Every structure is written in structure tokens, then in C-alpha cells.
Amino acid sequence: MKKPSQSNWVSGLLALLFTLVLFFNVNSSGNISNMSGTTQVYDEMLYNIPVQVEYDQSKYFVSGYEETVNVHLSSANRIQLNLEANEDTRNFQVVADLTKTPLGTSEIQLRVKGLSTAVTAEIEPKTITVTVEKKVTKVFNVEAQLPESIEAEGYKVEKIAVNPKTVKITTGEETAKAITRVIAPLSNVKQSVDTIKQTVNVQAIDSKGQVLSIENPAPQVKVVVDLTLPSKEVGLTISPTGSPPSGVEHYTFNLSEQKVEIRGTKSVLDAIDTIELPIDVSNIKSSTKKKIKIPTNAEYIVLPEEVEVTINPIFAETNNSFSETGGQSTTTSYSSQVSPNPLPSSEKTTSSSSSSSSSSSSSVESTDEEGTSNGSSSVPAN
Template sequence: MDNWFKSKWFVRAVSLAFAVLLFVFVNVEINDSENENRFFGTSKEMQTIENVPVDIRIDENFVVSGVPEHVRVSLEGAKSILTPAIKQRNFDIFVDLRGLDEGEHKVEIKYANISDDLKVYIEPKTVDVVIEERSSKEFNVNVDFINNLPEGYELGKTEVNPKTVKITSSKSVIDQIAIVKVFVDIGGQKESIDNREVPINVYDSQGNELNVTLNPENVEVSAEVNNPSKTVPVSVATTGKLPDGYSLTSISPETKEVKVYGTSSVLEGIEKATTEEIDLSEITEPGTIDVDFALPDGVQVPDKKSIKVNLELEQTKTIKDVPIDVENLEDGQKVTFLKPDNSMMDVTASGKAEDVDKLTAEDITLTVNADGLNEGEHEASVTIDGPDGAKLTSEFEQITIEIT
């Protein structure tokens, strides 16, 4: 036996055997541990939560800058512990600045209410901050109305409640404040705004928004939205001339007045509502036509896009060769026409176009009364008869005849 221990090959063989046994033992332990973890749900995992808010704990006489609003938090541990922590998120991420003086500091972002069985990784882990003395000041709140009201509408009286806001921050930030305002969207607004709540915005002279503490954070804005109007007469516009033989006796809108809407400044210059021009050269008969309004920009007649206009025309027409009848000749008498030199003459008819347009020579009677006339030349008056509604004028009021 002693000779075996003295043999280097024996020692080597024994060492190798121990090494193999140790390797097998370790692997078995690891596998058993993993199987046990899987069985009991204790396998380790890591999950990351983005945009976790950071709480600031600081003495009330100070304010701080440089603390990020959000950080990234990663949690690692057994799934059975990790999953509830991720879902509930009842942990705190914060910086504790209590007890620190004014000035620059590098501080650690800490956590609380997280199980000791979980590993916590915060990014960033530390931040550089500046602690300053707290300062407060009151500022007037301005209103900025954005976008446009509908055409014809305008803003009236506006009111902000409250008119001022108390702003708290460091003195250096307070000194940077250039304007405090709220934005009110009035795009398409037709009704007055009644106590609309809007957030307050704070800017420096370069238009950069400042992160400050506001009291209150919102204000209520009321604003009158008006649609001014006035009643004006309707005026009918025309262009061109009527065709030959026609004259315009009447042109009148059926609606005499309308209510026009627009801003106060625009309505000041409006004395009438004018229609688009009617082209008289295209008018050959009386009647009623629809005509649109031709209003200046910014003026509207919401309930009427057009109106009816009545047109009355007078037509003048010459009817040629109307026969002349001679009445009450005695037996045996014969008439010769000297002026005109035949038994016909022209007649001019004037009146409403609908009465005159269809007149013909058959509708008109020209007569001369020869009662009591002896032989010889005579001046005789001509009598004209025709339909009612037309004014008839003969070519000659007196004619010359010879009776034989």
C-alpha cells in the first residue's frame, strides 16, 4: 500500500477520480437548484419601467433645479416578487435634499417601498442640482386668443378670474419671468365663452417656458362673442341697355330691406345691400328673376343668398299698313285718299310688352267719319281703336280726302 502512495501514477489517478466526482456533484446541485426555482416560480428576471416620476424632498424655504422629472427604473429578481411590484408600482423614487444648504450638489436618486429581494437600478443614479432660496411674486394674467372667429363675428368684453397668479420659484427664475398668459382657442366660436378653465403658461423674454409653481394653476376666462347686424334697404344694380323698342318702366325687389351681419367696423360703411348687376341687354320680356347679393367682404345676409326682382317693360312697336275705313258716306259718294295717298297708314303702339308684342294690323281699326261731307277735299280726323293696355298713335292725326 505504501508503495502505491509513492507511485506518482497512483496519485494522479486518485486526483482525477476526485475531480470527476466533484464535477458531477456540482452539476447535480446546480441542476437541482434550477429545477427547484422553476418549480416554485423563483427564476430571476429583469424588467424596466420608463418615465418613473421623481419626487423632491426639500426644506420649504428652498427650491431646486436640475432634478429630472422622470427616470428609468429597472427591477431584477424572482418573478413571483417582480411581477406584483411592476403591476402595483407603489414604490417611491425621490431625491432627499433636506438639510442641504444653497449651492450646487451632487445627489443620489433613491428609492423606497421596494422589496429587499429585488435589485434596483436607477438611470441616472446621481444628478447635479442647484438649491436656491424660495421666492414668490404675483403677476397679471394675460389672455391670448388663438385662431379666428367665423366671418362677421367679433370679440366683445373679456374677463379673467382671477386676474393675478402667485408664482413661486427661485429668485433667479422669478427675475426671468417676462409674461404670464393663457391661450383661448376661439376657432369657429359662435357663442360667448362662459368661465372656460385654461392652464397658465409662464415664459421668459426669449419665449422659453419656465417651470415654476403656480397658485392657482388655472384661471377661468369669459368672453363675449358678438355678431353685429343692421337693417339696410335693398338696391338693385343694372348694366347694359334694353334691346331696341323696349324701355324699363319698373324694377323693384320683392324684399325691400334685409338684415346684414358683419363686424362693427365693416358695418359702419354699409348703407344698402346691393344685388349683382342685371344685364338689361338680355331682357326682352317682363317678369321676376332671382338675383344674388353682391356684398363687400365680411358682410353677410345669412337667411338670404338671393332675392326676387320684378321687371316691368314698355315696348314700342310700329304696325305698318293698317287699313283706313271711311264711315257714313252718302249713297253714290266715292272717297279718294290724298294724304296719305292710299287707304293705309302706320300705327305706333306702346305699352306693356305683354300687351304690345302680339299686336297686328287686324287688332287695330282706323276710321274717318264722312257724315255731312260734300263733294270736294276735306281734312278729316282719324279715330283709332285697339285692345286695352296699349297706347296707339297713327301716322297722321288728320288726313286729306276727296269726295266725289
């Protein structure tokens, strides 16, 4: 029989060992839990990543595939992920291996090459459809294709020059058989131009008008098109500006040109019937000739670009005007009449005086009618 003290010592030792085992077991589990809880995965979505197609470029022509894809990157290493996400420091490529692909159309699996082992990638989409043909080069004539707006806006095409007139087109053997014409498509031009000068890439077109795949970059040609702009005649209207001197009742204006020609697109010409001509009458006390530039803008051209105008002031006190005529005159009437004040009955004149006044009045009326028939424009001074 064991002594009680010895039994207690053994029991205590076993209890201590059991406690230590539990302690280390709990701490070990906690550390593992903490380590797994602190692991973080980072993500980056990259768009429009180019697809590198691997094949014998001297023998084959490849077309019909999507040239870019999206790539989803993920990694627990943030620094390494940033390096692959940045275009300047990126090591990976998306590759389509066609070295063993037969002629015709096939679906090719894409893969990532050169990616760090610390980063994983998922490609969207995972495959592309590719057409492989034997490579050929042929010579074709080039024709210019004008924008539809040229005809719609009423332009008349005088001459078209394409340089060079022929180009070499590299494409697939079957695609080359489908080419019916090679065009140089011109882009839309600014309004009121009479010559188009553009350098453009040619396009190969089939019988249905569809654009076919050819080697990139495509051949370039220079195109020059001489045009005649639509034109029409419009009248000029006078718009006096400035402050006339004291005593001037109004002005008359004689223009060297009554109408001018404007050139531009049909839509612009349809919106214009007359052109307003601003004329400064400040400090004009006698008959004055001025050359006035006709207002215009980038939408149309005016011929002639300027006209000569004779400005004749008419004074209120004497009702006289200083007028000069020469060249063609235009008449756009801006009348301003001042009625004479009636005389008191006590100041009636004699029969001979009345006759003289009547004769003078008739003379003034005759002069006014003659000025109107000669085409002068009259505008009030104020």
C-alpha cells in the same frame, strides 16, 4: 506471505469503495448542474416613474429637474417582480435626497427606497440636475394672451375681462426677480364664435418670453373676451327642388332680400360668394309665399336667418302667371322660352287679324319685359 483468497478480498473491497466514491461524486456534480440550469431571471422595464424629491418645502423651492425616470427591475421571483412592476401594488420609490444640498444648481444621485430584497433595480438616468432656491411668494397682475389665430382670422377684440386681476405666485427667490409679466394663455377657439370664455392656469414669463418655473398647481383665472366677427354680403341663388304639377312650364321667384350678411373667420368668408337657396315647388299651382331658412353651418352665421319668397307658376297652355310683388325683389334670371308653332300657309289670317295678333304679341312681350325689370327669377318647371 498472504493467501491468494485474502488478497482478492481486499482488492475487491478497495474497488467497491472507489466505485462508490466515483458514483456519489458524479451524481453530486449532476445535481448542482441541474439546479443552476433551472434558475431563471425575469426582467421588467418600467417607464415614467416619478421622482420623489425630499427637502424642506416650507423654506425652499426646487426646480429644473426631470420629474420621471425609467427603472429596470430583475428577479428570480416572478411573483415578487410582478408586485413591484404593478403600480397598484408597488412598494418602491425613486428618491432624490436634497436635505443637505446647498442653494444653487447641483447634480443629485438617485436611489431606490422600499424595494423588496428579492428584486434588484437599475435607474435610468442615475442622476438629476436640481436648482434649489429660497421660497418666496409675490403678487402679480395678470394679462390675457390671445391666440394668434384671432388676429390672423380678422376678429376685432371689443373687450377683455380677467378675474381675478391679480394672483399670488410662489417660486424661488431668484426666479421671482426674473418675472416680467404673468399671463393667462387662451387656447384656440372654434370658428364663428363672438365670445371666448375660458378658465386657464397662469404662466410667469421673463424678459425673453420664456416660461419660468412656479409652484404647481399654478393659480387659475377666468377670462372672457368679446369679439366682433368679420362680415360680408353675399347674394342668394335659387335652386328649385321637388316635382311641379302638370301643366306648369316654369316658375318665377321674388325674394324679400336680395343679399344677406354672413359672419365668420376671414378664411371662411373668402371662400363664399353666394349661398344656394333650395325652394320646394311641389304641388304649387298658384302664387305662393313661403319663408325659407337660409342654409348655414358651424363655420359662419347668416343674417337674416330666413327670407320670404313668392313663387309664381307659369302655365304652358295660357302662358299666364300668377304674380304678387311686395317688399324687395331679387332678380336672378333662369329663362326658359318656348317658340310658337308656325301656322300653315292655308290658314293665313286677314290683314286685320294679323294686326290684332301683332298687337297681342306686343302686349305679351311688354309684360315679359316688365316682369324682368321688376326682378323676378324664372326657372323651368322640369
